[in-house]
Amino acid sequence: MAKLHVSTTINGEPMEFLCEPNDTMLDALRGPLGLTGSKEGCASGDCGACSITVDDQLVCSCLMLAAEADGHELRTIEGMAQGEKLHPLQQKFLEQAALQCGICTSGMLVASDALLRRNPNPTEEEVRFWLAGNLCRCTGYDKIVRAVMETAAEMREAAQ
Amino acid sequence: MNVVTNNKWIGQSTIRPDGVDKVTGRAAFAADTTMPGMIWGKVLRSPHPHARIRGIDTSKAEALPGVKAVVTAKDIVEFPVDKSVMLGIQDMRWMCRNVMAREKALFPGHPVAAVAATSEAIAAKACELIEVDYEVLPWSIEIEDAIKPDAPILHEFNTFEGKPSNIAGKMELKKGDVAEGFARAEVVVERTFTTRAVHQGYIEPHACLIGVGADGKTTIWSSSQGQFMVRAMTSLLTGIPQSDIRAIPAEIGGGFGGKTIVYLEPLATMLAKKSGRPVKMVMTREEVMRATGPTSASTSTVKIGATKDGKIVAAQGTFYLQAGAFPGSPIRGAAGCSFSPYDIPHVLSIGYDVLSNRSKVAAYRAPGAPIGAFAVECVLDELAEALKIDPLALRLKNAAKEGTKASHGPVYPRIGYVETVEAAMNSEHYKAPLGKLQGRGVASGFWFNAGGESSAQVNITEDGNVVVTTGHPDIGGSRAAIANVCAELLGIDYRRVSVIIGDTQTVGFSNLTGGSRVLFASAMVVTQATEQVIATLCKRAAKIWEIDPEAVTWEEGAARPAGANAGKFPPLTLKELADKAPALGGPVGASVQLNTQGAEGGFGTHVCDVEVDVDLGIVRVVRYTAVQDVGRAVHPGYVEGQLQGGVGQGIGWALSEEYIYNKDGKVDNPGFLDYRMPVCSDLPMIDTILVEVPNPKHPQGVKGVGEVPLVPVMAAVANAVHNALGKRFYALPMSPPKVLEALEVAQAAE
Ligand code: FES
């Protein structure tokens, strides 16, 4: 089967790649695009380690076909920091020990960022339900939820 | 040894050295690397729970264009069944048959062949073309079935009490005389409990990338809880000497004990050797669930007797644990830890290792101990109820202390168990009122902890900073703790200490990351190496000042004259001494290898509140406090994280996780949708109270931390459910259908 040619935007940069028709977006990110920050924990949409945004919508990249990226704007963990400057969520995760092994961290950060973009003032319950699609086996979620809530508070303050 | 308590970095939640890489996606885990010319490996697995392999025909697969190599058991070194060859706690007889089925396939998912091809799709297609001639045999999954006299036998050579059997081992721990003890008891509670197999549930599937040169030089890139274990097992199973295998530890995406053995590495090595190409293998989640881990399912009977004043006089436990397809369930943890928090004069604790047609169990966080504690701590709850004593008061009254002879053997030095119970009793949580349909439960737990072999190098860079190399994969922040330890001793900012994990050919042998041993052992070797470095630096300062080396001390990052008599010299900083190193004898560094001794057991006491939705049968944990004696929290953030993570796993084990087998002897829920681990919205905040009773045999007072927090959880939850409903559950998980059923039975009885 001939490979498909896909033109897309990833983390603000125009990108082109070739893929098989049945490749997932996660395959394309981790393969031809060399963006291995998105992880595969299940390939079935159940762990969130592969979380990215497509036109600002949070999606599991393992559930999206690579060919579907054509003409869309994707964001991955690699686009979260501005050069050397970490995103406040990244900084807070480090300060609060909100990661242990770190395999879920990319997905957690992308999902948390997507939450704060649409809801800068989430309750604990809202954070917990928003992140319910991102499994973490190491932390018991406590420090992750706290890090997200504290970052939200600081970002609200900074925005004033 | 003096335990230093007034510290600048020890006790600080510093930023981990590998942190930025992990929040930006740069960190390279097992599946994140490629090599030029790389091809893909795939495993063909048995569909049967039990089948004799009469023959394997790989010719069609080999003829498929794109296929570069095929391996079967013939390509893996065989260890005859009649002679045990041990590597740590693993017997290579079983390892060689677990990585690749030999005479028989023993569980669905058991590898029977592996293929390497130019694409994953071709490798998968080739697997379909392999013809295996199976003679399907009867099988058993559950303990009760496997120990029946007419049960299908997994290993004909395994005998118990003179007959072929699925009981692969028995261990017995004895203290005093239980018959005499129970004769004195005024209240006795005896109950039987069951738990289901649960998986460690690490989010990163097993993966490796391996290249073998024409000269046999092998490079393994994989994530594991021990690159030296990977090297040793791969060497034994492929025949390549250890000196030719460089095992590089990738970042590891969780292990919890499940990555203390190899699955893919020997297969990928042989595929790479045969094909002459680097081979990458990555398990799917389904393969992880079917063929790796889990921990044992169990059936335990526990009997405890006390006098009316609440003094426990005798205790007896019998623990049947599933081993899966090969011997080696964690009966030592179940039989050996369960009664250890208590001072009981008469104890008999027996464990049975039971084979059945399931995947071979792997270590899971305090292996065996949570299973035993579930039974013992629930019985204690009933005993407290019968005696009308507060359950924590009952534990306090019987608590083990310094000088108590533990049921598992040793006489305790100064331990912190009492402090954990007192902290739990005094916590705000324990005194808080409960709402409707809410209940509170408590439980305690113990784990041995461990020392063992560790190596480290401390090198001063030419610009006066520090690189520490250790041999233990960092699974939860140990690099950060090591940076704290080294920076503290050198009196410099922790950001000047870079901590890396060496591969097998660059750092000395270091045993597994497991058993809660890493910080205990590595802080000890790093301390010694840093002290040697400091001694060298002091000598060099003495040389410059032309005074006696004894007259130099190291303080706040610089050599200084020790007191007025030593003379008056301006301090020489680490940077200045590094600058002068070439003229003063060359590079400064030290390397230390030790078999570390002096690990002390750890104790925890947990308080759990649940709320039961009686319409849906859902138990929700609404508040949780974990108290633990951690010795010394070198990095409190990651210590708390260990407690919180362990509690999260225990809540899953208690309420929702289980391997479900269908009538064909196969796991029916091999994925994260149906194997239900706690998600963020399932859990409350998990409060921690760190009790610090320093380990006197460790330079920083460290005790292991990671295992203990899983041990008490299931009992704490079960006791809370009982407190809420007045109904006791003797089987895990307490999932909604089972809770509803129990409520209906109770209602019908009324
Ligand atoms: S890998 Fe996409 S959700 Fe798990």
Ligand code: FES
């Ligand atoms: S930090 Fe390991 S899975 Fe989240």
